[in-house]
Amino acid sequence: MWYYVENGQQRGPVVDADLDTLRREGKINSETLVWRDGMENWLPLSQVQPSLATAAPVAGATAGAGGGVICSECGKVFPVSEVIRYGNVWVCANCKPVFVQKLREGVTVSSGPLEFAGFWTRFAAYFVDSIITGILGAIVGGVIGAVMGAAGATKGGAAGIIAVQLTAMIVSLGIRAAYFIYFIGKDGQTPGKKMCKIKVVNPDGTQVSYGKATGRFFGYILSSMICGFGYFMAGWDEEKRALHDRLCDTRVIKL
Numbered sequence: 309m310w311y312y313v314e315n316g317q318q319r320g321p322v323v324d325a326d327l328d329t330l331r332r333e334g335k336i337n338s339e340t341l342v343w344r345d346g347m348e349n350w351l352p353l354s355q356v357q358p359s360l361a362t363a364a365p366v367a368g369a370t371a372g373a374g375g376g377v378i379c380s381e382c383g384k385v386f387p388v389s390e391v392i393r394y395g396n397v398w399v400c401a402n403c404k405p406v407f408v409q410k411l412r413e414g415v416t417v418s419s420g421p422l423e424f425a426g427f428w429t430r431f432a433a434y435f436v437d438s439i440i441t442g443i444l445g446a447i448v449g450g451v452i453g454a455v456m457g458a459a460g461a462t463k464g465g466a467a468g469i470i471a472v473q474l475t476a477m478i479v480s481l482g483i484r485a486a487y488f489i490y491f492i493g494k495d496g497q498t499p500g501k502k503m504c505k506i507k508v509v510n511p512d513g514t515q516v517s518y519g520k521a522t523g524r525f526f527g528y529i530l531s532s533m534i535c536g537f538g539y540f541m542a543g544w545d546e547e548k549r550a551l552h553d554r555l556c557d558t559r560v561i562k563l
């Protein structure tokens with residue numbers, strides 16, 4: 309377990325592998341002070357690297373100098389013969405069951421390349437979701453209309469009818485919001501996206517938060533303005549991002 313200093317604050321504990329990740333992400337460098345149990349003083353990372361190297365050599369190069377490779381799960385070094393390769397990451401025999409389990413659960417391997425879903429796949433998913441939310445909205449809207457009608461709202465003339473329509477509109481927007489925010493925040497997949505085997509993720513492949521899912525929903529609204537121009541942006545973006553993906557820094561990937 310390592311502790312390190314970031315912006316004058318002590319952080320940690322993290323394991324060797326995390327230290328590598330932090331270095332790769334540029335959050336720490338060779339000058340960063342690190343400490344672990346048993347060390348007398350905090351030392352720059354560059355000075356503890358020799359000891360770190362025995363456990364987990366410098367990241368960046370997956371193939372270590374001694375001909376070994378780093379397991380992407382535990383961060384330890386193994387001979388090439390003892391690891392399996394998945395995309396551009398290596399996994400040791402010990403970590404393989406956990407790794408495979410993660411793959412099954414749809415956890416994206418952060419160091420692997422993301423495969424972005426194209427416009428038509430996303431359109432198909434969106435189409436399915438629109439039908440589902442449309443049906444839900446029609447049912448709930450119908451009930452509300454009937455209840456308000458029975459309560460005499462429509463007897464007030466035009467104003468009453470507008471009130472009923474307005475309520476139905478707000479409710480249907482509420483249903484869409486709840487649907488998209490719940491499913492995207494839960495596991496990045498609405499039923500439509502599940503069907504099309506695509507998923508909303510952060511740029512590093514991790515699960516988006518409910519907060520981000522909420523922001524993204526409002527991004528949808530922006531994207532649908534100007535005749536859906538925001539959606540079409542996914543058609544020519546190099547990472548296939550629609551306007552709402554750009555705004556919320558999300559990606560849609562193939563599973």
Ligand SMILES: [Zn+2]
Pocket residue numbers: 379380381382383384399400401402403404
């Ligand atoms: Zn391992």
